[in-house]
Amino acid sequence: MIGYFRKVLLLVSLLFLLKNSLLAQLCTGSLGDPVVNLTFGNGANPGPPSSFTNMSFFATDCPNDGQYTIRSNTQNCFQSTWHSLLQDHTGDPNGYMMLVNASFQPSDFYVQKVGGLCGNTTYEFAAWVMNLMRNASCFGGPTINPDLTFSIETPTGAVLASRTTGQIAVSAQPKWEQIGMFFTTPPGTSEVIMRLRNNAPGGCGNDLAIDDITFRPCGAKLKTAIEGISGNRAVLCEGAPTSFRFTAAITSQLANPEMQWQESRDSGRNWVNIQGAQTTTYTWNNRPAGNYLYRVLVADRGNINSLACRIASQPLEVRVRAKPRIELVAATPFCVGTRLNISGRINWVDTSNGTYNWRQPAGGSLVMAQKDSGSFYLLHAGKVAEAADSGWYRLEAVSGAGCTAADSVRIQLLARPAASIQLPTLACQGTTTELAATASQNAGAIAGWQWSWPGQTSSAQRLSLRFDSAMAMDFRLVALAQNGCYSDTATATLVVHAQPVAGFLMPEVCLTDPFAQFSNTSTIADGTPLRFNWRFGDPANPAAGSTLANAQYRFSRTGVYAVGLTVTSAAGCTADTVQQFTVNGAAPKAGFSLGTTGLICSADTVVLRNESTVDFGNITRLVIRWNNNDNPAEMTVDEAPFAGKTYPFVYSTLMRGLEQKFTIRFTAYSGIGCVQELTREITVNQSPQALMTAISPLCANAPAFVLQQGSEQGGLSGTGVYLGAGVSGTDLFDPLVAGAGLHPIAYQFTTTAGCRDTAEQTIRVYPVPQVSAGSDLSVLVGGSITLQGSANGSGLRYLWTPPTDLSNPAVLQPLARPRQDRSYLLTAISPDGCSASDEMKVTVVNELYIPNAFSPNGDGLNDSWQVPFLESVAGAELRVFNRYGELVFFTTGKGRWDGRHKGADLPAGIYVYQVRYNGLLRKGTVMLVR
Template identity: 30%
Template sequence: MKKLCSLLGVFLCLCGQAIANHIVGGNMEMVAKSAVPGSYDLYLNLFFDEIGGKNTRKDPSITVSIFRKRDNSRMLNIQLNLQSTTPVQYANPACATARSLQTSTLRYWAPIDLPVANYDDPQGYYIAWERCCRNSGADNIVSPGAAGMTFYLEFPALLRNGQPFLDSSPVFGSVNGEYICVNKPFSFSFAATDQDGDELRYSLVTPYAGYATQGQPNPNLPTGSSNYPLVQWASGFDAGHQINGNPPLQVGSGTGLLTVTASQLGLHVFTVQVDEYRNGVKIGTVRRDFQLLVVDCPVNTLKDPTVYKDDTPEADRDKGIVTANFCENGYLDLITQNQPDASYQWQKDGVNIPGATSYRYRAEAPGKYQVVVSSSKVCSESKKSVMVTLVMVPGIKAEITANVPLPACANQKVVLSTLTGNYSYLWKYESDTLKGQTTASTPAAKSGQYSVRVQDKATSCYYIPTKDVTINPIPKAIFTSVPSKRSFCGEDSVALAAFDSVGYTFQWRLNGQPIAGATGSKYTIRQSGTYSFQASIGNCRTLSDTFNVALYPSPTAALDSIPAVCSSHLATVTLVGTPASGAFSGKGVVGSVFNPVASGPGKFPITYTVRNQYGCKAVATRIAVVTLSPKISAGPDKGMVRGDSVTLEGVADEGITLEWGPPAGLSNTQVIRPSASPALTTTYVLTGTSAEGCQTSDDVTVTVWERITIPNGITPNGDGTNDTWELPGIEHYPNAEVRIFNRWGSELFYSKGYSRPFDGNRNGSRLPAATYYYVIQPNNGRPTISGSLTIIL
């Protein structure tokens, strides 16, 4: 017999061969969130091998892309985040354990909002995501360890004929942990649902390999394509024979039910495509990749299971039932034979029910049910019961009520009751049957969950309502801490403490009235009076004894304000407090004098303490402020041409008041960097005043130079107009040096004082028409002036 290996495509070995990849299949979903066009939830489900992928990081997010079908243009990249990891349920746990099977469904999700106007192409759109590579142990494709996989979904235009078009993709159901026994009929539901009620048609198609490779197994973005590369079938396999058999793997075109009687062992990759039709026109497509293993199954010696009810006669239980009614708001216990060394997995509508692994299952919803029975000791072929259809019929709502409000108190008698009439009753506390309690009511003496099985004698419908009952003890209301004396000064912190326990709440009272906000187990006394408290657990309350307290009157104390002191004008300050019998304290305080030299700069609390004849004290506090004089700078001296302006570059501490003077020529006298345009050379003074009144000053001089008018060209042609380069204003710069250069840097003209204007000649020869360059050095502190001069002939 060939060695049994793992299933669901997550198999760790296939006849001793290691299988590499941890992703063994998956599919996409695109579900409209509401009637708002373009608003969707986008999902990608991946089937993940937890054993083979135990050293593989589960991506916390992946990126899929939307493409336009007409030209494969990328429309949008979408990041999907890992939303949940759900274990796949195995119908045959012994085989799952023997083959080290542990598979999860990773569900990635993101909400998307697509502008419908941008998605109006009649050919529609598709979403894709790629990874490489597949399980190297797959038998029906060539080089599976180098073959990638592409997950694919098509959706229609969101705007048709100018109107929004609403559609959700088909949604595949959950997968079961299954394998195929060779030469045995096998079926597996791949049915999908469509919330729009569109027609769904199923087909087997060749899986996409896509463009991911061993060299680039995790591309950052998928590639758009009208013709994705397909996997290459191994010899003897093709799209119609993805699992060989008699018959080979098939899918019901209208049901999505996979069927096969496999004739060849091995691991098989396959893809089911579901096409969505509306009014006979195809509008969408989803592909689901998956893998199934064909093994040689040992014979299951367990009895063939049937499903029956509690009231099925003993003689008919081996025949079982195929249909049954159960009542609305009720349930029906489905039962199969309880066999030694057997394990059970109940299914609803072909899908394993999580946790339903007993020989009994309580069904509370209509549907098609069956049980899978397999050996709990050895891995062998599973056996399935026939499908049992449950139909819900009208029923009643059974409830449990209590005669007192819940939670109840220990000194109350609690009686639980349910509906009365032609019923039988069986009461339980937790899982224990209450002996003798077979009427419509029962006493409840302790906390816990109570239930009653109520059966309608006329219809055989039965219900099991439950009631959680809490019966609280009577709380203790006693003081655990009180002061040894009952007279105090008002400033003393005197606390009362109550006995506390789990679930206790409190309300303190003064002279019998609740104190607002006093709901803790301790309370600090703030005035004379009679104190008590109420302790509660739920509705159970107890009032404490009282505690009388007298508070001595406290004296009053006042301390006059202390003027701020600048660090540049230090002087002592005489402190004044009332009444005169008190004492001053604080840094820099000697007697009744505050000395800023002793304290240094900063803020210092000064206190004045007064005590009365009871020894109760009052304290008044003021803050003495010793302020450093503000730091300011008027900035560097400036120079400017008359009629222009410069910005003064003052610097000052934050939070001080500024004032420039004199104001003549300033844009603003109260900003740190005003614009200055004085008519004459002027020295400006910047004064900074702190909030405490401390001042500091600094000055800056703005030198004003006369303007020189500089023409950019001359026409030395002897017509008496513009024959020389006149520089009006140059006379204010008697020491100015004027130089003119040609384009190669040769000096052509030099003058100090510019008593003779440049006339376009050099050494008596006329210079050619061209552009020349000048440099004027004023030599009075003004920066050098340069530019170009053109001679025009």
């Protein structure tokens, strides 16, 4: 028994070793790039069906026995007895794989021809497979594990290599296994057949996933190295004076080997031949920053460019680390006394950080401070720069990979000018003020100026400004020297003093007045005291003047004098004014005329025209007393009269009776004591008061009526008349004559004395609808007809009377079914209530009249045949037949036959007709005459 168990154990061990050897039949030498790389593609589910399998394609997840699908994932299949896969073998969530639910009987399930191979060449065949079943997935029953045979055959059926996997066991977690084997193509053979066979029966299990099937050339072991470097990876900084020597060795000799070194810059996805690198060594010189891969290809001579015939070494890697990138501000001069700021930017490129250091010139004593702002480094001086701080400043950086870089900037310190502002001695409101800029020359010539004050700037050296109000304004000035340095800001405050406004009132005097009194009206905004200097402009006394605020002076003769006044503020600001002053003559002559002649009514405007004169100068004042009293309401005073000026007045408020006399007293002045007065009597008649009350709107077809809305309210005797569109005689208004619209109507009343007044009202005349009941109609007994009413107007309502036998008496065109002759009246009513009517008659025809002949010859007489009133009977039909019984005309209701059929004239002769109406059928003949 012990011996038996030893035998069983030995057998199990051998089977285990055999299976692992089958699964590990992979190339131990060097491989070439894949000749075949079957990944099944990628994209959205499902993938496209394969043409290399005899199984049925299943478009969704979880295929049944004997089916397969192409998908990028599978989840919860068969009550989660399958593993859930969220990606293919390579980890691509969009990559497809082939999911197989094997058939019940063992069979070949995948056969594909592979071409483009090289004869007499050894290839590694490999595929990744997975048992989709989970542990204990068959509900206590046995699980059937996949058992596959991979076979490579020639097109004639000779087997080059065959491997059987044995049972691929279930696993608790998804487990991909690579299965591989070798085969050698016969000389001259470039195609093989790849065959996959399912050896296990169907049932619970035998479900698998397949992905990434590859054919790769397999040959001698290639060994590459970097001289002086341990391992296959070298790292250096860009720009380092370094080179490497790559070597390649072949462990077994080829009959006639050929070599080619290649380079890849995208992590091995694409390889490029290195020109001239075809020996066992290759010398590499420093390159720009990046990752570089290198490998050597080996093949029998003549096959080096064939993907299917060559092998490749494991890649060598050279990592060229980037140096930090330093950017400094351009070297510009700095000015003595300013804070020195140097800004630099360090980009570490392929490391997140590093170290750096600033170096100052030998005489520099600046304390440098760092402020980190992302990849920007701002260096600030701890004190104002001095001349000794001139020189080169150098920024050195070392990346985290140890790569160094440096950059320098030269700082030149220059002398600065000193600016100052020259203010004016006095600045007054409303006058031009000048300010000047000056600067020391220790920094060289001045190249420019920068003025600033509230809301304004300037680059001029001198400013000419005008200020419209008193204020205190701050000015700032910076001078720019030709060496580029600016001065400190000079400041000064300009005080703008209030400007006085000179003014005075001139008296109205004549030669005999004792003196002329001038009244000062000068002002100043800040209220400070003013000084006065009067000039009277008297040629007889040129020095005549005064320093009083209000001055007096007596002139010895009439004339026009230039009187001037100069006022000066406490700050010294002055203002001056000159006015022409007239000394009038002592003998004014009053005179006036009335523009109103003839009848004067109390509602009229009496217009007085000034015609007064003086022997020299001007009339200075007029007083008009319209009722010879000093009541201000009945008096006009003019302090600035002139010849021809007019003055209106209305007497209506002063009237006491039908007629009244008034005395006008007219007084003219040429000075204080020089005056003349005139009087004139006028007669004024009472004006009437016309009134007119509102007139109600009415329709245009309303009858004419007598207007009675006008009256006179004052009780005066006289005559009233009406005026306006539609008015005839003196009081008759006809709305039809006036027409639709708004019309002003006036009532004019004239007194027996001739005074007149007018009142007015507007009357609205509404338009009347235009209505037609249509032509008289006839209808066959038992029939119906549509009344052809029409009307013009907006928003109209309609009414047919009587409503007997009408479908709807409130519509414009109702359907009528009269049983006897009847007259209908159509009335249209507008929204304003205006209406108009029209009448028509419907005649009921008891017998159907059918014409027995017609002559369609175009002479205008009986050119067509029609049965009258037939259209009024619903469902009525008319048919006409020729002598052969052929239907040549048909109509329902109204229709005219022109003697034609299908567009052609019919011959003259007898035609038979049939008329159906009201359940009756009438037959007869009609003669067609040509």
